[in-house]
Amino acid sequence: AQSVTQPDIHITVSEGASLELRCNYSYGATPYLFWYVQSPGQGLQLLLKYFSGDTLVQGIKGFEAEFKRSQSSFNLRKPSVHWSDAAEYFCAVGARNTGTASKLTFGTGTRLQVTL
């Protein structure tokens, strides 16, 4: 079965500083990988996804993530954080060729706090 680990429960960064959120997955083959962001009391919004091809993927709001097969990782990065980036971030993994629905497995999330 697939699983996702987000080792950092809470991260605080200063506005303008760089950010890296860690995500490690467990899956027997090359998975589909996603990063979602959730503002307090809201649903989840897709930031970016990796399906195949270039291992460095660009997303919305200036975020990017790199798929590293050898490390089973899909870390999220942003070169300069804005105060509006404060939110909870979820990494998710999905199996290929399930033939049915998109049964994604989510990590427990990383809460990002941005100080001014």
Added chain:
Amino acid sequence: SQTIHQWPATLVQPVGSPLSLECTVEGTSNPNLYWYRQAAGRGLQLLFYSIGIGQISSEVPQNLSASRPQDRQFILSSKKLLLSDSGFYLCAWSKGFGANVLTFGAGSRLTVL
């Protein structure tokens, strides 16, 4: 464009009372539909998914049930709520098969007292 609606946004219910959360999708046909629950510090847990009218798959045994009476309507229900049913419930939809992108609703916060 497609939109997804959930209601009610907030619900406070006594233990033992029934529950009905509704989710509808607009702007697409034959979507795959999902119910997730988010408990504090525990990420998202897939509860149910549906690939068509009347077709419901349950991921975890629990006190809840789901129904899909229409193509773009997904309902989460309980006959008697437990304290442990408290949480943030998210409906989502996707198109096609395989691990496609999920689009989430704004969520329903349920507090059972």
